[in-house]
Amino acid sequence: MSQSSRPTSPSLQPLDRWTAALALGLGLAIGAVLWGGDRGAARVREFNWQGKQVGAGDRALIFTFSRPMDRRSVEENFKIDPPLAGKFSWAGRRMAYTLAEPVPYGGTVFQVTINGAKDRFAQTDAPTSQPFAGQFQSRDRALVYLGVTGEEASRLVLYNLTRQERQVLTPPELVVLDFKPYPEGDRLLFSATDRRQFEAGQFDPKLYTITTGINYAAVDPLGQNPVSTDPNPQAGLLRQILNSDNYQNLKFDLAPNGETIVVQRANKANPGVDFGLWVIQGDEEAQPLDTAPGGEFLIAPDSQSVVMAQGQGLAVLPLESGAEPLDFLPQFGQVLDLAADGTRAAMVRFNNDYTKSLFLVTNQGTQRELWRTDGSIVSTIFDPTQSILYSLVTRLVPGDTYQEAPFIIAINLQEALAAPETEAPSNAGVKALARLATQRDITMSVSPDGLALLFDQIGPSDQDNALEPRGSDGKPVGDSQLWLLPLVVAAEPGIEVELPQPEPLPIPGIRPQWLP
Numbered sequence: 033m034s035q036s037s038r039p040t041s042p043s044l045q046p047l048d049r050w051t052a053a054l055a056l057g058l059g060l061a062i063g064a065v066l067w068g069g070d071r072g073a074a075r076v077r078e079f080n081w082q083g084k085q086v087g088a089g090d091r092a093l094i095f096t097f098s099r100p101m102d103r104r105s106v107e108e109n110f111k112i113d114p115p116l117a118g119k120f121s122w123a124g125r126r127m128a129y130t131l132a133e134p135v136p137y138g139g140t141v142f143q144v145t146i147n148g149a150k151d152r153f154a155q156t157d158a159p160t161s162q163p164f165a166g167q168f169q170s171r172d173r174a175l176v177y178l179g180v181t182g183e184e185a186s187r188l189v190l191y192n193l194t195r196q197e198r199q200v201l202t203p204p205e206l207v208v209l210d211f212k213p214y215p216e217g218d219r220l221l222f223s224a225t226d227r228r229q230f231e232a233g234q235f236d237p238k239l240y241t242i243t244t245g246i247n248y249a250a251v252d253p254l255g256q257n258p259v260s261t262d263p264n265p266q267a268g269l270l271r272q273i274l275n276s277d278n279y280q281n282l283k284f285d286l287a288p289n290g291e292t293i294v295v296q297r298a299n300k301a302n303p304g305v306d307f308g309l310w311v312i313q314g315d316e317e318a319q320p321l322d323t324a325p326g327g328e329f330l331i332a333p334d335s336q337s338v339v340m341a342q343g344q345g346l347a348v349l350p351l352e353s354g355a356e357p358l359d360f361l362p363q364f365g366q367v368l369d370l371a372a373d374g375t376r377a378a379m380v381r382f383n384n385d386y387t388k389s390l391f392l393v394t395n396q397g398t399q400r401e402l403w404r405t406d407g408s409i410v411s412t413i414f415d416p417t418q419s420i421l422y423s424l425v426t427r428l429v430p431g432d433t434y435q436e437a438p439f440i441i442a443i444n445l446q447e448a449l450a451a452p453e454t455e456a457p458s459n460a461g462v463k464a465l466a467r468l469a470t471q472r473d474i475t476m477s478v479s480p481d482g483l484a485l486l487f488d489q490i491g492p493s494d495q496d497n498a499l500e501p502r503g504s505d506g507k508p509v510g511d512s513q514l515w516l517l518p519l520v521v522a523a524e525p526g527i528e529v530e531l532p533q534p535e536p537l538p539i540p541g542i543r544p545q546w547l548p
Contacts, residue, residue, distance in 0.1 A: 137480065369421075407437070427439075437467070
């Protein structure tokens with residue numbers, strides 16, 4: 033019987049020995065790093081505003097560090113030039129600096145530095161992080177208005193207040209009636225009718241969008257001018273959103289998310305029966321909202337509901353056909369503005385003695401009367417911090433002729449809510465900012481940074497010419513002037529400040545609106 037042979041192990045080739053040695057060396061190196069930690073100098077890995085152009089919607093500077101940091105040393109060595117007030121918060125290696133107020137507009141370049149900070153596990157008192165330097169820029173001050181003279185008449189005009197540049201946006205064949213900016217300022221939503229039809233006495237508005245040529249997605253490395261993914265962003269690109277073949281388009285509103293449009297429409301063949309709200313979601317076709325008809329309305333900050341005058345009160349309705357109302361406020365007849373976070377609303381109550389009351393209504397059930405007048409409460413706007421309510425109000429002028437004297441007031445809501453509640457408003461926190469010419473057709477707009485207020489002053493026209501632009505009351509506009517009012521109202525109760533005077537702008541226009 034033959035003896036069985038045992039298998040022999042193959043010997044390692046040179047390449048195999050080299051590969052095994054390399055794998056062993058890498059394993060030992062990784063283990064050493066994991067055991068001893070990353071001993072490189074700490075640094076800022078990411079800054080969310082680096083090289084960007086920021087606006088009122090941007091509220092927090094966020095820094096991501098490469099290592100856990102000594103938080104006190106970072107905060108003590110953190111600087112912004114020009115300074116911006118804010119507060120720090122941390123989540124692991126991420127630090128947020130949340131601004132107390134929006135970044136002031138005007139194209140200012142802000143420098144951010146962190147020099148001398150230490151990481152948490154440093155064994156020395158000396159700085160152990162790499163110095164950081166970053167920058168960002170605030171948006172230009174820009175507004176849009178409706179022109180009243182020359183080639184601008186009844187057309188939308190963009191005016192860059194920072195650079196003193198003016199551009200007509202809409203084509204001459206359209207007469208613009210109303211407009212609203214989109215949240216990013218890149219487009220405008222507006223209603224307009226054909227100029228030839230308008231001159232012939234016909235009123236048949238359609239809804240359009242038009243580009244402004246602005247894109248805040250990024251800035252160049254030096255933080256100078258806005259740039260876009262499109263190398264040549266264009267202004268004046270027109271697109272029809274809603275026709276008027278069978279329905280007449282009346283009032284409209286644009287949701288805060290920029291995706292939802294609500295339009296009040298009436299059937300041309302049967303306006304008394306087929307009248308109500310229609311909803312446009314994104315690029316979809318307009319759909320009727322199956323709900324009882326009503327009057328003036330505003331889309332809520334959640335972009336999913338609408339507040340509308342309905343019956344003997346205000347109804348909060350979801351933007352879904354057939355859905356039950358979310359709430360009903362029978363004591364109020366008009367909603368003027370809604371705070372951006374949805375917690376507060378400015379509403380009007382019509383009293384039995386023919387006066388009108390301005391109320392602050394909160395989602396916590398508070399209903400506080402702020403102001404009462406024998407004239408009108410034309411409009412109100414919450415400031416960006418939602419602590420001040422700017423209101424355009426009127427009072428009756430004594431005499432045989434009916435006249436209303438308008439003026440702008442600022443109401444410090446913290447002070448108003450802290451005052452004892454009485455049967456009549458105490459006018460706590462109310463400060464008159466400007467007295468205006470005796471007229472009622474006035475539009476005002478608060479800047480996104482809360483530092484300035486725009487308003488128009490319209491003079492009557494001597495002729496009732498169909499070619500002339502018309503105010504919200506339907507009357508032809510004669511002379512018109514835009515005004516800028518700096519806002520320096522103290523947010524803290526009891527602090528007196530000197531009231532600034534309105535400044536005339538070199539712009540003949542009406543219905544001014546700040547761009548976001």
